[in-house]
Amino acid sequence: MTDVPDQLVGVVIAAVGAITPLGGSAEALWEGVRAGRVAISPVRRLPMDQYQTALGGEITEPCTPGYDYAPGCEVRDRSIDFALAAAEEAMAASGLTVAADIPAERWGVAYGTCHAGWRSAELALREVQEGGAPDWRRYTFVPPQAGAEALSAAFGLKGPVLSANTACAASAHALAHALEVIRAGAADAMLVGGSDAFTESAFAGFSSLWSLSAQPAAPYSKDRSGLTLGEGGGMLLLLSRQAAERTGAPIVAEVLGYGLSADGYHPTAPHPQGEGAARAIRAALTSSGLTGDDIRYVNGHGTGTQKNDSAESNAVRAALGGAAQKVALSSTKSMTGHLLGAAGAVEGIVTVLALRDQVAPPTASFTGADPQCGLDPVAGAGRAMVLDTALSNNFGFAGANACVAFARPGGPGAPARAAGPDDVVVTGFGVITSAGEGAEALWDAYAAGLRQGAPQDGLRVARAEFDRSVAGTPRERRRMDKVSQLAIASCRAALGAAGLSPDGDADAVAATGVVLGTAIGPMESGERFTVPVLSQGAQEANPAVFTNTVYNGAAGHVAMALGTRGPTSTLTSGHAAGAAALAVAHDLLRAGRAERLLVPAVEALSPATLAAYRSIPLFGSAAGRRYTLAEAGIALVLETRASAERRGAPIHAVVLGHATASDARGIGRWDPCGDGVERAMRQALGSAGLTPGQVAAVWTNAAGLAAADRPEQAAVKRVFGTGRVRVEAPKRLLGEPAGAGAHLSAVLAFGGWRVGADRRPVLVNSSSLGGTHTSLVLSPLPLLATESVR
Template sequence: MSAAVAVLPGGVPGAMPARPARRAVAVVALGAVTAHGTTAEDLWEGAGAGRVAISAVEHLPTEGYTTRLGGEVKAEVSASPVSGTVGGFRDRSFDFMFAAAGEASGKAAIAFDAVPPERRGLVLGTCNAGMLSALEWYREPSAHPRLPLYGPPQSMAESLAAHHGVRGPVLTVNTACAAGANALGLAADLVADGRADLVFAGGSDGLADLSYAGFNCLGSLSPRPAAPYAADRSGLSLGEGSGMMVLIASSLAAELGLEVLAEVRGYGLSADGFHPTAPHPEGLGAARAIRSALEQAGAAPEDVDYVNSHGTGTPKNDSAESRATVLAIPGARTDVPVSSTKSMVGHLLGAAGAVEAVVTVQALQHQTVPPTANMTAPDEDCALRHVPNAPEQRPLRLAVSNNFAFGGANASLVLGLPGAPSRPGPAGDIRVVVTGAGAVTAAGRGLGAVEEARRSPSAPRGLGGVPVRRVQAPEEHPYVSRRDSRRMDRLSTLSILAAGDALAEAGESLLAEPERVGVVFGTGIGPMEAMESFYRPVLADGASAANPGVYPNLVYNAAAGAVATHLRTLGPTSTVTTGHAAGATALAYAADLLRTHRADAIVATACDVLTASVARAYAGLGVPFRGGLALGEAAAAVVLETAESAQRRGAAASAELLSHATASDALGPGLWDPRGRGAERAMREALELAGLAPGDVAEVWAADCGWEEHDRPQREAVQRVLGPDARRESAWTAVGEPIGVGGLLRAALAARRLGARASGGAGTPASTRTSGGAVVVSASSWGGTHVCLVLAPL
């Protein structure tokens, strides 16, 4: 297949470098903290033998709940390095993450020594993130003012990256209970595509009273240890802990003489598009994720030797998952053994997929299928080849580990021993183009409103003592009924509006095959409105005040699920939470999903909304709201599509996304390199991947926000890479600093201008209307994670 063609300045075609063949990805080290103990070996000794570690919870009050049980970590775990920066407060999610990562990194010390920091990456999956830190600040007026800094998911990853010197991609995903599996899959992609040579990957979550109150009000908690698939099952048991792996290229493992414990052969994602909490009853979405994972692995259903199931113990989930498993792997009904780790350690939420993948690797190593504990007689509606109560030894080469989440997010991993069955997958480079965009900002609806506001900005309003540019959600929503909108928070409502407008611009024919259209959602701070709305009455009146209508909105990926459900995007779905760079990460991840044949189109969406508490937290962290700096609310969406799909539909495209790159300063949350060296590395790598020289760039949409301490390193990075005369554009004067939305919104504006430039239209200034060249779009978290996107005219 010929190389993709990019149009360079002056209309001279230049060939993008052909992408190298994807590399095999090896697991070389494991770490785990669970109710079984503080090491991966402890986990296997317990789970591999069928020992139940679900018992009475000791560190949380459990009055008012239907159970006092949970998979609590009772062994002593050292305080994370973060504790010393917040007056000694210990967030269990951080403690578990650092402990599991420390175990894994210690086992892979040779690899860390061999791989320079710039070639190391980190992908963390979590559901609650640093919620314990945020709640402590919220309910205790005298709490340390820096605690809110450690609430968002990206702060966890950036803390760990600083500790282990990770200066490559540092990312977080928050697909609720599928987050750990999603993180491992994304990490494997980073290694396979050569974006990093070593990647830390896994998940972490700690037990919290908010989780107990939520699952309790949904009626999901079991008064006895969970018994997945059993006829007498009565719900799930919550758990806590962390699972971490070190992934490297298999070729590097051989070079270093490291034992390959297993290979990550592939992973699949899908959306149910059915309900905020309940799975599709026939398991159709989950089955698509499993099939996609097997396809990526080059494996057939008959190659699977073991399935580590999601297996929560709730009636609807177990029966739906059973149908999904048999649909994708027919042998799971009679021949392929299936078991649930949650029956022994509980449901670890965002860490579940990571811990269960650790167990799956250990099962391959020990040639032993761990059991489903607590099973008496299996439910007739869960017709699978169960392994009840005791382990089973048998030959294992290839295994599948499944996780399915609130919001209808499904993730499936394929893990195998070296030499397990594999067939060549699809090959060839895929061009990715922009065929639609939408936005809702303080300036109004649409990108045109942003451009107008850039010329005539209005003054921000105050919220929590901070200048904020707010968005008013429309009363009449073109894509959601009034009844449905009442059940949503503004994060979901605005996300659907922006995504709906982007899909409408792309054309109705795009959704002719909804299974081939996905959604990747980015958010920096997540569903803060819903969290406060749910937690306030619980804090005041206890568990009985928990509102089951609000709780489903508390997961970070609720907005992605709402987009999938109301707009019928049933392909791959994920939620990325890379702080102020989340929207740019969503666009980059969407492009990679397209380039690996997982979909024909992805709507990359980003949204953040504010509360007075969030604004107060920013002010308390010392952000200087002067000189025009204001926080902003916004939602934005960009439809990325393969060029082949767009051509087949006859769809108009405005620009091509040539490449992207991510780099980290590895200094920790709230810190960045004052010289902008991480931003510079991301920009240079993105241009190299695009096959462009600095002189091929016409303009830069910068990550400026009006805070000189933040903006100066960005300017210096641009000057060093592109020269002092590089044309710079920004949108912060019109929309404020829209947290995780900024990078995606700037990419949408840049694509709009490229499309207008190509046609000589009025959407771009006359001075640049006839100039050629690529456009660089930058985004940076306020913790030193930098994302650079390169777009080009068609």
């Protein structure tokens, strides 16, 4: 593996773009915020007579991005439109040209969203209720990765492409992951941001929680009464400092560091003292080489609800200490509404422009101090201040917290790495598949050639059944969907296999983080919540179900059930989601963000999900007979080697390297020649310090869809030659567990080593159905003790 340099790579922001209720550009956003202009008014695009309020931060001007992601089709998705519009502004403002200035292969995408294309799902579900047949393309817009792959294709960006979904902290997490991608040397530039559009489900859900305000939100005010929903998108162009200097790109600000943490407290409410949020803020300071005294401005999460605002204020005081009394803490949401998954990006842009112009943004509609908050809200209009550094807070449902630290160009920060990089190893795994519970059941099924699943209305389906009592008491399980129960059960088993118990090793488990991968995510809960709302109205909204409709809900349940409090994130990169989660977890560990991370990949199939798959031509009758869609819950424990050896933990494998590459062909498309997967494999081998001849086997992505399998087959031949490497295709037999495919192959590889298979490294491929490819290189530990591969 290529060593990460001791000195952190400087990362700068070259340009920004936004479309918000305050206007169609980043400068319109900033001018509106600076003036304290409230862009919250009665919503016109949705029927609003059944909710707590008719108000929202709505985008009323036309949004028509230049890239057509659905050629020959009239249907579009507003969340994708918002992302593209903001990206077009940022790319143009940078003055950079893909390929000419920075190679397309060195330019990636990190995209965050809360509801992704759920409005497209609502429109399709309503059409089904009315007896119609929705345009199948609507279903392809629903997953978060669709937005990421549209951005990749729009600008021809062929580097790492990923999507993160941690509810209201999603695009802040995208910023964090993009920072690590650049610092790890996997890209020179990343287009980073997020978007969300209004949905009926969101208004019904927040109304069912009694969280919406009848007036524009008044964060931190003594008489605040709730939040206001908004919509929009924001994008930032991140470059390594070296790339910026080489290309002459503008430098608006620097990204110094970030902090991530889990509350593990409640599905929607924050810890009253802001304990989890304070840990994220402290981590952002530490990673940036800052102290509380360096911070004069914090762009707050500031939703306007009673619990969130006071908890955030407590967190800022706890993290900054006495310096908090000199800090301005204001909320952009008072002017735009809560942009959900786009909030981190849009509020990050506001923070960056505040540093540029040396003005602290205000909190609009402020009516007087609440003693439970008590910090300076910058009431009214923007205030001139000397600002060298600033923080931006974003906290989401399921207790996902994020804080990002920014600086003016040339400001303080970017410390030297405290310690050299460490190997990342696998110390435990828990497995639930249609073959049964435990790795032995999976190994036996594969060795015996037992094909999983059974035909179900034209699509072969393999269900995963398990002892659900492991996930909690009956009362606790009533608040969970199947994907969350799979996550808890597989994670509990993985911790046990790694020699840890939530009861007996509470401190070690508390220091553990969770990085979850899922493609389908909360579709079961989304369907259960949305169908009654669409057919019978908002009065049918179930608040207990709504809390599970975010993709990171399963990770939140793991934290609450097992007591994990370390960094948490949820990766939603389609059928490559589990591989993306493993790659992100590897980079977090190598960067010293944690000593140990649980990395579950979980999938459960709802009726509407299966109906959506059936409607897409790729899964037509012939393909449907060869292809099996499977449920699964598979969790790996990734740990630094030093931590594992200190504990005396079993070491099953070393993660030698990984790489992600994009075909940049668009939603639901891939390169028929296999260019992207070939680049992913070659780059993963390079990062591991290996040649193709040192690899014993390739565990392929092939699952029975010829149009996707053939490009990979051709790429494997180009990289490894014909007959020179063992090729495994487990998903053709065991089914495609969507985002859990990489985990499935990894556990099977461990089993092969256990029974005496060639004990050399293996390469694991995982691909989305939109041309995002991730390859991972795994090795049994004895290789590192007897042979040098570096």
